[in-house]
Amino acid sequence: MISEFSGNIANAYDLTVIGGGINGVAVASEAASRGLSTLLVHSRDLASGASAPPVSLAAHNLQALSALDLFQLTNQLDEIKHLQYVAPHLIDLLPVQQLNGEMANHERTRLVQRVFKHLRNRSLSPSDSSSSAGYNIVARIKPARMVVSLALEAQQLGANIVTYHRVQSAERYEKHWGLTLESCQSPLRTYHVNSRWIVNCSGWLANDVLEQVLKVQTRAKATAEFRTQFFFRNPLKHDPTTRKIFKIRGNRLDFHVYHATDDILAFGPLKCDQEGYAECIDIQQEFLETWNNTPELTQYARKLTGEDILYKRRGNIALIHDPCGNDDTPLTVPLLDIDNPGGKAVLMNIFGAEPILAQKTARQALNALQVFTGKKAHSERRKHPLPGGDIPTSSMADYLLQLTTTHPLLPAKLVHRLGRNYGQLANHILQGVTSEQDLGVHFGNMLYEREVEYLVDNEWARCAEDILARRTFIYLSSDKKILQRLSDWFAERKNKKQRSATISAEE
Numbered sequence: 185m186i187s188e189f190s191g192n193i194a195n196a197y198d199l200t201v202i203g204g205g206i207n208g209v210a211v212a213s214e215a216a217s218r219g220l221s222t223l224l225v226h227s228r229d230l231a232s233g234a235s236a237p238p239v240s241l242a243a244h245n246l247q248a249l250s251a252l253d254l255f256q257l258t259n260q261l262d263e264i265k266h267l268q269y270v271a272p273h274l275i276d277l278l279p280v281q282q283l284n285g286e287m288a289n290h291e292r293t294r295l296v297q298r299v300f301k302h303l304r305n306r307s308l309s310p311s312d313s314s315s316s317a318g319y320n321i322v323a324r325i326k327p328a329r330m331v332v333s334l335a336l337e338a339q340q341l342g343a344n345i346v347t348y349h350r351v352q353s354a355e356r357y358e359k360h361w362g363l364t365l366e367s368c369q370s371p372l373r374t375y376h377v378n379s380r381w382i383v384n385c386s387g388w389l390a391n392d393v394l395e396q397v398l399k400v401q402t403r404a405k406a407t408a409e410f411r412t413q414f415f416f417r418n419p420l421k422h423d424p425t426t427r428k429i430f431k432i433r434g435n436r437l438d439f440h441v442y443h444a445t446d447d448i449l450a451f452g453p454l455k456c457d458q459e460g461y462a463e464c465i466d467i468q469q470e471f472l473e474t475w476n477n478t479p480e481l482t483q484y485a486r487k488l489t490g491e492d493i494l495y496k497r498r499g500n501i502a503l504i505h506d507p508c509g510n511d512d513t514p515l516t517v518p519l520l521d522i523d524n525p526g527g528k529a530v531l532m533n534i535f536g537a538e539p540i541l542a543q544k545t546a547r548q549a550l551n552a553l554q555v556f557t558g559k560k561a562h563s564e565r566r567k568h569p570l571p572g573g574d575i576p577t578s579s580m581a582d583y584l585l586q587l588t589t590t591h592p593l594l595p596a597k598l599v600h601r602l603g604r605n606y607g608q609l610a611n612h613i614l615q616g617v618t619s620e621q622d623l624g625v626h627f628g629n630m631l632y633e634r635e636v637e638y639l640v641d642n643e644w645a646r647c648a649e650d651i652l653a654r655r656t657f658i659y660l661s662s663d664k665k666i667l668q669r670l671s672d673w674f675a676e677r678k679n680k681k682q683r684s685a686t687i688s689a690e691e
Contacts, residue, residue: 572607
């Protein structure tokens with residue numbers, strides 16, 4: 185059970201992690217696994233920054249290979265295979281197809297692209313396949329759910345995850361940091377914490393934390409770049425709910441279109457230079473024109489209009505400016521920077537973020553800090569599934585079938601969403617449920633009170649947006665009525681707690 189007001193903050197920790205994105209939770213989990221008392225502090229909800237996309241593609245670009253960085257590409261592919269093992273509900277290997285359903289395998293591509301595709305498919309193709317020549321596979325991951333799963337793992341290992349709190353000020357001493365924490369929801373609540381080491385994982389806000397709070401200047405700098413992701417109604421006629429990826433070629437941009445849910449497709453995130461235009465109207469218009477002018481469209485999909493665009497998510501991602509690079513080529517691969525002037529208390533900064541490499545980055549970070557902590561990695565750690573990843577069947581498809589069979593009176597669509605979102609943890613939500621009535625209040629779009637209560641009690645959800653935007657992704661296709669019903673539920677819950685506290689005080 186999570187303390188709603190995080191009143192369980194201790195006075196001292198070995199390690200404090202600032203930032204609740206993908207790097208922050210991975211570092212907290214790795215540190216706790218090594219026996220370090222660990223505190224993670226985040227000023228908003230988990231995964232509320234660059235790690236917030238509900239879905240994204242991994243290792244589908246040619247950046248690592250075009251830079252002749254085969255080592256980095258292999259790292260990404262290894263981490264994808266590892267994620268399949270520890271969290272099969274957070275990753276899908278999707279075939280790249282044409283609109284007519286045929287595999288997109290025979291494109292005339294440059295040598296570097298063919299080499300990339302060969303390496304990727306050899307690594308990701310099923311082990312029982314006699315040949316990977318016929319495969320064109322891309323991994324789709326769920327960054328926001330990865331953040332929550334890693335936070336749950338960190339908590340299970342003993343870390344304290346504190347959201348909606350910020351580090352207000354910091355003093356650096358010879359052997360430790362003195363931190364003042366402040367609640368972002370109750371500003372009068374402050375906590376004083378001593379921490380031997382700090383790892384700053386603030387993403388594109390890293391410089392603000394460094395300069396304004398920690399009073400530190402470092403050699404590397406984080407910089408923000410706008411990226412926009414688009415979600416639209418599924419217009420496919422041919423096998424519409426089978427999850428896959430299409431590559432639609434435009435005059436200026438190529439669009440990788442993929443399933444976000446059975447009913448919703450997505451493309452992006454794409455770089456958007458239109459400051460002030462959250463919709464990135466030029467990209468949207470180019471996509472619509474490209475889609476509607478695709479030669480094979482008429483038979484296999486319908487045309488799209490602006491009204492089909494359900495949601496546009498514009499966010500910042502963290503790039504890195506480093507003395508080793510230049511302004512034209514900012515780094516994207518995470519960079520570790522240790523700050524230890526004059527032997528004073530150690531600060532590590534992690535610049536940049538790559539969701540699929542987060543756990544590897546965390547291992548590297550704690551290995552680099554080992555000279556100070558004396559704590560080695562746990563030899564069996566990588567064999568442990570993430571929370572929800574210990575599904576009892578050989579595949580997610582079999583698990584969803586088992587879950588549906590166990591709950592025959594519930595809508596299959598609801599059960600599938602819960603299974604895909606939470607993996608084995610879906611059983612905690614559905615325990616004792618035999619009908620829809622057992623799920624409690626229905627807020628709309630198959631979101632029920634039982635799931636909301638689980639998220640509040642176990643996954644740090646504090647408000648309607650936490651649930652709709654970063655836990656369930658129901659916001660992609662929901663209306664304002666769901667948001668209002670859920671907000672009213674939270675308000676009533678708060679009122680009940682206050683009334684209960686008043687009665688207890690009077691007694």
